[in-house]
Amino acid sequence: MHPVTPVRTYVLIWLTLTILTFVTFYVSTINLGALNIVVALGIAFTKMMLVIWFFMHVRTDNPLTKLFVFAGFFWMAILLALTLGDYFSRAWMPLGKFW
Amino acid sequence: MGQQFDSATFGMWVFLLTEIMFFGGMFGAYTVYRSMYPEAFAATSNFMNPAFGAANTAVLIVSSLTMALAVRAAHLGQQKILQIMLVLTMIFGTAFLVIKGFEYHEHWVDMKVPLFPGHWAWDGPLAPPQFAHQAQILFCFYFFMTGFHAIHMVVGLGIMTTILLMARKGSFGPTYYTPVEVSGLYWHFVDIVWIFLFPLLYLIGHTKNLI
Numbered sequence: 001m002h003p004v005t006p007v008r009t010y011v012l013i014w015l016t017l018t019i020l021t022f023v024t025f026y027v028s029t030i031n032l033g034a035l036n037i038v039v040a041l042g043i044a045f046t047k048m049m050l051v052i053w054f055f056m057h058v059r060t061d062n063p064l065t066k067l068f069v070f071a072g073f074f075w076m077a078i079l080l081a082l083t084l085g086d087y088f089s090r091a092w093m094p095l096g097k098f099w
Numbered sequence: 100m101g102q103q104f105d106s107a108t109f110g111m112w113v114f115l116l117t118e119i120m121f122f123g124g125m126f127g128a129y130t131v132y133r134s135m136y137p138e139a140f141a142a143t144s145n146f147m148n149p150a151f152g153a154a155n156t157a158v159l160i161v162s163s164l165t166m167a168l169a170v171r172a173a174h175l176g177q178q179k180i181l182q183i184m185l186v187l188t189m190i191f192g193t194a195f196l197v198i199k200g201f202e203y204h205e206h207w208v209d210m211k212v213p214l215f216p217g218h219w220a221w222d223g224p225l226a227p228p229q230f231a232h233q234a235q236i237l238f239c240f241y242f243f244m245t246g247f248h249a250i251h252m253v254v255g256l257g258i259m260t261t262i263l264l265m266a267r268k269g270s271f272g273p274t275y276y277t278p279v280e281v282s283g284l285y286w287h288f289v290d291i292v293w294i295f296l297f298p299l300l301y302l303i304g305h306t307k308n309l310i
Contacts, residue, residue, distance in 0.1 A: 001101050004174055005167075014164040021156050021297075025149065028302035040298040047294045055167045055287045057108075057280070065109050072116035076123045080130075087131045 002060040013054045020047050104277050111281040115288050122247070122292050129240050129299065139233035144304030145225050146211055147241070151202040152301035155195050156293065162191030163290045170283045173276035178269060181279070185263045188286065192256050199249055206238075213238050241300055248296060251289045258282045 024043040028036065053059045058069055087093060133140045169184035206212055210220035213235035221231045262282050265271065271279055 001104050002174070004171060007168065007171070010164055010167045010171070014160060017160045017163075018157060021153065021160065024298050025153055025302065028149075028298065037303075040302060044295050044298055048291050051163065051287050051291055051294070055163055055290075056284050057170075061108065062105055065105070065112060068109065068116075069112055072112070072119060075116075076119055079120070080123065080127050083127050084130060088134070093135060 002057050005054070005057075005060075009054065013050055017047055017050060100274055104280070107277045107281055108284070111284045115284060118251075118288060122244075125240070125244050125247070126295065126299075129244070132236050132240070133303075136230075136233040136236065139230040140237045141304045142225070142227055142230050143234040143237040144301065146206075146209065146238075147301045147304070148202060148205065149301045151198055151205075152297050155198050156297045158191050158195045158198065159290050159293050162188050162195070163287050165191065166283050166286045170276065170279050173266070173271040173279040174273060176272040178266065178271075181266050181271065182263065185259055185266060189256055189259045189263070192252055192259065192286075196249060196252055196256075199245065211238055212242070214242055244296055244300070248289065248292050251292070255282075255286050255289055258285060 020043050024040055027039050027043075030036075032039065052069065058066060061069075165184045165187040169181055169188060172178075172180035172184055207218060210218055212218040219235065219238075221228070221234055226234070259282065262279055265278065
C-alpha cells in the first residue's frame with residue numbers, strides 16, 4: 001500500500017508535464033542542429049520519469065519493485081545500445097548524419 | 100492485503116516491461132531508419148500536423164492526471180470522486196481517439212497512407228521527388244507506432260469501463276483498491292509511449308535543418 005499523495009502534488013506534476021510539452025514544441029522550431037534531438041529526447045525522458053515516479057507511484061513502491069523497474073529499463077538500454085551499435089558500425093550503411 | 104497489493108503491482112510492472120520491449124523494438128527500428136534517411140524523414144514530417152499531435156499530448160496528460168486522482172479517490176474511499184475521475188479519464192481517452200481519427204482521415208484524404216495501394220501520392224512543393232520512396236518508410240512507422248498506441252488506448256478504455264462498473268458496485272475502498280491502481284499503471288504507461296511518439300514523429304521537420 002502507498003501513502004496518499006496530496007492532490008497538489010499531482011496537479012503540480014501535471015502542470016510541469018504540460019509546460020514541458022510546450023517547451024519541446026517551441027524548441028523544435030529553433031534550429032539547434034544535432035542538439036534538437038538531444039533536447040527533444042531529454043525532455044521526453046524527464047516527462048517519463050515524472051510520470052513513473054509520481055503518477056505510477058514508484059516513488060513509494062517497495063525496493064524490489066523499484067529495482068525491477070530500473071532493471072527493465074536498463075535491459076532495454078542494453079538491447080538498444082547493442083542493436084544500434086551493430087547497425088552504426090557497418091561500413092556499408094549510409095549512416096553518419098544523425099549524430 | 101499489503102503483500103497482495105505489492106505482488107499485483109509487481110506483476111503489472113512485469114507485464115509493462117514486456118510492453119516496453121514491444122514498443123522499444125519499434126523505436127529502435129525507427130532510429131536506424133531515421134539515421135539512414137534523415138533528410139527524407141525531416142521532409143516527410145512536414146506532412147504531419149503538429150497541432151493534432153500537441154492537442155493529443157495535452158489531452159493524454161490531463162487523462163493521466165484524472166487517472167492518478169481516481170486512484171487517490173479509490174484509496175480514500177471517496178466513491179463519488181472515484182467514479183467522476185474514471186468517467187473523465189474515459190472522456191479524455193475517447194477525445195484522444197477522436198482527434199487521432201480526424202488526423203488519420205486527413206492523411207487518407209491527403210493520400211499519405213502507403214499501406215493501402217492507391218492511397219499514396221508524393222507531390223507538391225513540400226515533397227522533394229528524391230524522397231518518394233523513403234517518405235513511405237516514415238509513414239509506415241507512423242501508422243504502425245500510432246496504430247499500436249491507439250489499440251492500447253482502446254484496450255485501456257475497455258479496462259476503465261470494467262473498473263467503472265466495479266466502482267459503481269462499491270468494490271473499492273481504503274483496504275482494497277488494487278484493480279484501480281494497476282489499471283492506472285497501464286494507463287500511465289500508454290501515456291509515456293505517446294510522450295516519446297510526439298516529438299519523434301511530429302516535431303522533426305519543423306526545424307528545416309534536416310537534422
